[in-house]
Amino acid sequence: MDDYLEMLFKLGVIATIGKGKRSKKAIEACKKWKRVYFVTPSGTAAALSKRVKKSRVLAFEDLGPEAIYEIEVEDFPLIVAIDSNGNTIFKE
Template sequence: MREIDLCMLKAGEPFYYSGTLIVMRDAAHKKIIEFENQTGNLPLPLNGRIIFYAGPTFSNEKMVIGPTTSRRMDKFLEYTLSKGVIATIGKGERTPKAVEIIKKYRAPYLVAPSGCAAYLSEKILGWKIVAFEELGPEAIYEITVEDFPLIVAIDCNGNTFNQNR
C-alpha cells in the first residue's frame, strides 16, 4: 500500500503497509511545538508523513515496537495534521473531536495489532533517530517497514470501525 492511496480505504479494512513511518509519542509532540515556537521551523518535515504512536525499546540493537494509546495524542492531532501528516497509527479509540479533525483533514486513523511487538518488530527493515535524541525512547524515530499489518479504524470520511466487535 502506498501512502497516496490511503483515502481509498474504508473503516474496518485491513491492509499491509510498506514504506516509512515517523515514530513519536507525547514528549516528542510537545517538543516539536516548543521547537517551532522558538525557531519558527519544524525539526523535521511532517508533510506527507505517517505518524506511528509508539515508544520503542531495544534488545541487542534491534528495535522492539508496539502501538501506544492514541487518545493521549488527540490534543496534538490538529497541529500535526495541519503540518501535512497524512495518517496516524496507534491503538484504541479516538475522541469525538479527533474523529472530526480526521474528517476535516482527510487523514485516516489506522490501528496496529497490540500485544505483539515482537511480531511487528520483524517488519522493521531499518530505523534511525531523526530528532530529539535526548528524549531516549521518546525521541522521534524514522522506521522503514515492510508488510506492516494495519486496520483502518477511522477512514478519511470519518467512518469508524469498532475494534471490540
C-alpha cells in the same frame, strides 16, 4: 495526543498508528484533513517490529515511545480504524 492531532496533520503527518479508540476530536481531525488512523492488535508489537526497515525520530525525542517517528515498513498489516471520511470501527 488527540489534542495535538490537527497540528500534526497541518505539519504533514498523513496517518497515525495506535492500538485503541480515539476521541471525537481525533475523528473530526481525520475527516477534516482527509487522514487515517490505523490500529494493530494488542500483543503484536514484537512480531511487527521485525517488519520495520527504517525508523527515525522527527520530534519530541524526550517522549521515548510517544515521540513522533517516521517509519518505513514492509508487509506491515494494519487495520483502518478511522478513515478519511471520519468513519470508525469503534462504537460511539
